[in-house]
Amino acid sequence: QLQLQESGPGLVKPSETLSLTCTVSGGSISSSSYYWGWVRQPPGKGLEWIGSIHYSGSTYPSPSLKSRVTFSVDTSKNQFSLRLSSVAAADTAVYYCGRWDWKYGSLDLWGRGTLVTVSS
Amino acid sequence: DIVMTQTPLSSPVTLGQPASISCRSSQSLVRSDGNTYLTWLQQRPGQPPRLLIYKISNRFSGVPDRFSGSGAGTDFTLKISRVEAEDVGVYYCMQGAQSPYTFGQGTKLEIK
Numbered sequence: 001q002l003q004l005q006e007s008g009p010g011l012v013k014p015s016e017t018l019s020l021t022c023t024v025s026g027g028s029i030s031s032s033s034y035y036w037g038w039v040r041q042p043p044g045k046g047l048e049w050i051g052s053i054h055y056s057g058s059t060y061p062s063p064s065l066k067s068r069v070t071f072s073v074d075t076s077k078n079q080f081s082l083r084l085s086s087v088a089a090a091d092t093a094v095y096y097c098g099r100w101d102w103k104y105g106s107l108d109l110w111g112r113g114t115l116v117t118v119s120s
Numbered sequence: 121d122i123v124m125t126q127t128p129l130s131s132p133v134t135l136g137q138p139a140s141i142s143c144r145s146s147q148s149l150v151r152s153d154g155n156t157y158l159t160w161l162q163q164r165p166g167q168p169p170r171l172l173i174y175k176i177s178n179r180f181s182g183v184p185d186r187f188s189g190s191g192a193g194t195d196f197t198l199k200i201s202r203v204e205a206e207d208v209g210v211y212y213c214m215q216g217a218q219s220p221y222t223f224g225q226g227t228k229l230e231i232k
Contacts, residue, residue: 039169047161047169047212047223062220063121096168104174105157105216113168 002027004097004111012091012118018084022097022111029078030055035100036073036080037107040093043115048093052100053080087118122147122215126224132232139200141227143213148194150217157216160189160198163226164209172211173198205231 008020022036029036037052051061053071061069070083084091094115098107123146133139149156160173171180173189176196186201200207208231213224 046226047214049219049221049223051220060219064220104159104171104178104180105151105155106159106161106171106174106214107169108171108174108180110168110170 002099002109004099004109006095006097006111006114008095008114008116010115010117012087012116013120014088014118015086018087018091018116018118019081020095020097020114020116021079021081024078024080024099029073029080030075032056033101033103035060035102037098037100038071038082039096039098039107040091041096041113042090042093050082050084050095089118092116092118121220122149122218122222124213124215124222124224126211126213126227128227129225130228130230132230133200133203134232135205136202139203139207139229141198141211141213141229143191143196143198143224145194145196145215147218149215156192158189158191158196159214159216160187161212161214161223162207162209163212164206167209169212200229203229203231 003025005023012018035052038050053059059071068085073080094113096113097111099109101108125144127142161169163169177189188199210226
């Protein structure tokens, strides 16, 4: 059973860069069938799409975050990553990684999420 | 961006009774392949979201058949035929038709 696990610092200072990694286990990230996505959820609020990456390296960031977000993939480690620059308090959220499958047109598998707080 | 609007935002329900959540999109959710990319997600307290229904009405693997989805065009509905205690949580509709993919505000299902 494929599983995803987010990892990274839980606290980031304002104006710095948030970096998170999602490790995929129980399956290969190098499948042409899937994309690998990020979603965030501010405390007590709803869900926001951040974007996705294909193992080939093609990236699809949300326009609202495009100027600050970078995605990367490391097939040798079965990981994909998110970097969000110039963070502010509004970027405080639980960040989820997930697998996007066009068979469903949705993220069908989700990581448990990791809380990132932006504070000095 | 496509705006997804859910109603109600809160739904107190008696155990064993039905529940219904509506979702309206600001644009058609039909992609070039002819499929309508409307998804329902469930988020139990303290848990990540979980895929319930995809492409309007298809239950994901392991989802009980008391959950059903329907709709067409820009109006969609999630129904729970008989609410159980484990159904408590927040339900989101999501569109995968056009990037950026967007979510409804969420509907909190609680037991009366």
